[in-house]
Amino acid sequence: MDKRKPTLIRHTVQDNHAELELRVDGDILYFQGHFDQFKLLPGVAQVDWAVFYARQYLNTPSAFKGMEVIKFQEPILPDAEVTLSLTWDEDKQKLAFKYTSMDGERLAVHASGKMKLAQPDAEE
Template identity: 65%
Template structure:
C-alpha cells in the first residue's frame, strides 16, 4: 500500500485563474510522521508541494518551482484540520499565490500564504 500524501478533497470552486479547495487534512498523511512526535503538524514544504500539485491539476500551471516570494507560516495545520487552499495564477508573471485558511471561533485563521514563481523545465 502506498503512503498517503494528499488530503481528502471536500469541495472545489474554480474559475479560469483561481481555485478554492476545501480539504480534510487527514491524520494518517505520511508527512505528519516525525514532524513532530508529540505535536504533529503539517510541514511547510508539504503545503508548498500541495499548492504546486493542485495548481497544475486545476489551473494548468507549470510544475517546476523557480523561486519563492513573500512566504509566511503563521499557524500550524494540525491533523484532521479542515482547511481551504486558495490558489490564484498570474499567467503574465508566472506567479502562483496561495493561502491556507480555516475557521476558528467564528473567525478566519490564516495558516500560511505566499507567492512562488513556476515555469517550464527549459526556462
C-alpha cells in the same frame, strides 16, 4: 502505499482562481516524525500541495523557480479542514496561495505566499 495528499472535500475553479476545501487526514505521511509530541503539517507539504493542485486545476507550469513573501502563521494539525486558495498570474508566472480555516467565528490564516513557476525547460 503512503498517503501524501489530503482528502479533497470540494473545489471551485473560475478563470485563474481555484478554491479547494481539504481535510488534512491524520494518516498523511508528512505527519510522521513531525513532531512526536505536537504533530503539525510541514511547510514543504503545504508548498507541494499548492503546486500540485495549481497544476491540476489551473494548468500552471510544473517547474518550481522560487518562493517570495512566504509566511507560516498558524500550524495545520491532523484532521483539520482547511481552504486552499490559489491564484495564477500568467503574465508574471506567479502562483499565490493561502491556507485558511474557521476558528469559531475567526478566520485563521495558516500560510500564504507566492512562488515563481515555469516550464521545465525554460531558461530564467
